Amino acid sequence: MSEEPTPKKAKLDWGLTDPSEPLTRKDVIAFQKEALFRTINKHRCREKSLEKQLEVCGQQSAEIREQYASLYAMVTALANKILDLSKEDQEAQKLCNTILEGDGKEVLALAADFTVLVEKHISEDEPSARQSPGEASWNKQLHQLEAAKAELSAHNKQLRKEISAIREHYQDLIRRYDREDSDTVRRVFKLQDSLGEGNAKDATEASPANQSEVTNTATGDEKEEAVSKMEHELQIQDLNDQIELLKHTLKDLESWKASSGAEIARLRTEITSINSASEQTNRGIQNDREALLQKLDFTTKENAELTQANDLYLSKFQQMVQEKEIFTNKLSMEFQTAQDALKKHNAMLEKDLVRIRATRDELTSKIAIMENQKPKSEMLADLQKVLDLQKERIEKMENKSVEATNDAVMKELQDLERAFKELTQFAHKKYSDHISQESIVAKLTVEKTKADQKYFTAMRSKDSILIENKNLSKNLHKSNELINQLKEIERTLQSKVESLNKQIHLSQSNEKRLMESSKAVSLKIMDLTSELGKTKKVVETLQGERAKQIEQDARLESNIHSLQSQNSALKLQLSQAENKAKKLHKSLVSNGGDNSIIAEELDNFRTIVYCSLCSKNWKNTAIKNCGHVFCEECCKERLAARMRKCPTCNKPFGSADLLVVHL
The missing domain is CATH 3.30.40.10 (Zinc/RING finger domain, C3HC4 (zinc finger))
Structure with missing residues (x-):
């Protein structure tokens, strides 16, 4: 908005001549200078108004820059979020990177594509139900508010145009008042003395260098008085007409001001009611949106929990299957190794048994030979000793624990074998010594002791084999029990796996149901958005047509108002001109048709203008x-x-x- 013109300064003393004297070159120069000063003042007022407008525009541009910075920050944050969400979409990532790294022109060029991308993610992530009747009423109220806003904007434009017209009118009035208050204008255009005919002719025939100086002589006192009186009356009449015109325009402006004030008050009340209604609708929409978002968050959390439980159960099931396979493989390997070891041991024992039987046969043959050689009493004594020794050893063996391990038995066998070897070596040594003393007796005794030792070792090996067979049977029984336990564990695991499969199937069905519901909701949202877009387009077209109609009506009203004001002004000017013509006609008739004074004034005016x-x-x-x-x-x-x-x-x-x- 431009400022009002500054108040005028004190009038300058132009050194004008007396109005009773003729118009001089100095008066004309003063008139021209004052015209230049008025033009300069006009341009100065325009300059001040433009400076004020520039200041206001600078403030508005600063506010727009702040708003642009906040909007750009919001757009970059939204681009970062969408960049995180669209990791698989290369075009979306490229668009987001361009927006994040580009300048304002690139962002403005990519605004449409980015809006489509944001709407795509919103339609994918934000489920919503069908439009309720409340939402329909809110949309209707929103459309009404938008229509009212368009109407108010058109009315605001019309008011701005009227204000600019009023400002121009007042500036013209101030300029006219400045000209009316000017001494030089009054001195040039309202001469107090009449000009002579002869001097007028001289002024028209003079050279261009002397045409700016106007000289005339006074006529008779009666004509001067009549002309001055007539001019005074005409001037008073002009002033009265101007006052009436100003009063009329002032009344029109006051009436227009009152009507515009009432209209502004009505518009303010409408705007406040519209704002309150829009706030209520926005609040209701926000509440519905928050409820939908909470429901969506709850469903997403439940889905995430179900997926986590499903993954946990699957991992446990896979781990248990792997452990079962590892345990069965390990058990089968251990059983196979134990079975192979037992088979090898049985083969060795069978070989030893064959060898012992062969030695037994040799010993029996030798014993028979010795029995034939020895007497029966010695043989009985030896047998009794052997039996006693066998009983002692049997008692010792019975006293030992039956539950000795295979390693202990093998160790004992090795010790016995080692002792046996040492004993045999010692016996051979003794036998060789005894042979030297008693060749045949010592030889038979040594053979008898060898036979006894072999018999005893055979008996001991038989006992160890029996013990080992008992241990193997116990191990087999334990392995059977372990196999039964593993079968029971397998049954329990199978039941758990079945329950887990049921839970997985249930979670998958829930997930499918949620996906179907989300797809249905997204389809509904797409339908609603398409319908909303169509309705928005229709509303925009209707609003544009209504705004055009309102603007056209306002333009016609302003034209009618301006034409009415022009008509009234023309009527007043016509009446003033008629009155002035009548007065001039009367004055001419009273002066007898002498119009030399008016002609002289016209000639002077022509020379000046x-x-x-x-x-x-x-x-x-x-x-x-x-x-x-x-x-x-x-x-x-x-x-x-x-x-x-x-x-x-x-x-x-x-x-x-x-x-x-x-x-």
């Missing part, structure tokens, strides 16, 4: 160097003809020294 070179164009171009005023065509013709001197004072000037003035 029209160019002194061509006498047909208005003076509208001033020379800055000397202040003389001519028409624009004459100045250009003189510059084109290289006549670069003022026709009045012969001062040189150029095209840059010309200044446009408005008389």
Whole structure:
């Protein structure tokens, strides 16, 4: 908005001549200078208003920059979020990176694509139900508010136009008041003395250098008094007409001000009611949106928990299957190794048994030979000793624990074998010694002891084999029990696996149901968005048509108002002109048809207003160097003809020294 014109400064003393004296060159120069000053003041007022507008525009641009910065930050945050969400979409990532790294022009160019991407993610992530009747009413109210907003904007434009028209009208009035208050204008256009006919002819026939000085002589006292009286009456009549015109315009402006004030108050009440209704609708929409978001969060959390439980059960099941396979493989390997070891041991025992039987047969044959050689009493004594020894050893063996391990038995066998070897070596040694003393007896005793030892070792090996067979049977029984336990564990695991499969099937069915519901909701959202877009387009077209209609109506009303004001002003001017013509006619009739005074005034006016070179164009171009005023065509013709001197004072000037003035 431009400011009002500044108050006028104190009037300058132009050194004007007495109104009773003829118009001089000094008066004309003062008139031209004051016209230049009025033009300069007008441009100064415009400059101040433009400076004020520039200041307001700077503040608005700063606010717009702040809003742009906040919006750009919000867009970059949204681009970062969408970049995280769309990791598989290469085009979306490229678009988000361009928005994050580009400047404002690139962001503005990609605004449509980014809006489509955001709407896509919103339609995928935000489920919503069908439009409820409350939402339909809210949308209807929103459309009504948008229509009211368009109407108010059109009315605001119309009010701005009317305000600018009023401002121009007041500026014109102030300019006219400045001209009316000007002494130089009053001195030039309202002469107090009449001009003579002879001096007027001399002024028209004078050279261009002396046409700016106007000289005349006074006529009779009666004519002067009559002319001054008539001019005074005409001036009073003009002032009265202007006052009436101003009163009429003031009444129109007051009525228009009252109507516009009432309209503004009504619009303010409508705006407050619209704002309150829009706030209520926005609050309800926000509450529904929050409820839907909470429901969506709950369903997503439940789905995530079900997927986690499903993954946990699957991992446990796979781990148990792997452990079962490892345990069965390990058990089968251990059983196979134990079975192979037992088979090898049985084969070795069978070989030992065959060897022992062969030695037994040899010993029996030797014993038979010895029995034939020895007496029966010695043989019985030896047998009794052998039996005693066997009983002692059997008792010792029975006293030992039956539950000795295979390693202990093998160790004992090795110790026995080692002892047996040592004993045999010792016996051989003794036997060799005894042979030297008693060849045949010692030989038989040694053979008898060997037979006893072999018999005893055979008995001991038989006992160890029996013990080992018992241990193997116990191990087999334990392995059977372990196999039964593993079978029971397998049954329990199978039942658990079945229950887990049931839970997995249930979770999958729930997930499918949720996916189907989300797809249905997304389809509903897409349908609703398409319907909303169509309705928005229809509403926008209707609003545009309504705004155009409102603007056209407002324009027609303003045209009608301006035409009415122009009509009233023209009527007043017509009535004033008729009154002035009647008065002039009366004055002419009273003076006997003498119009020489008016002709002289017209000639003086022509000499002041029209160019002194061509006498047909208005003076509208001033020379800055000397202040003389001519028409624009004459100045250009003189510059084109290289006549670069003022026709009045012969001062040189150029095209840059010309200044446009408005008389």
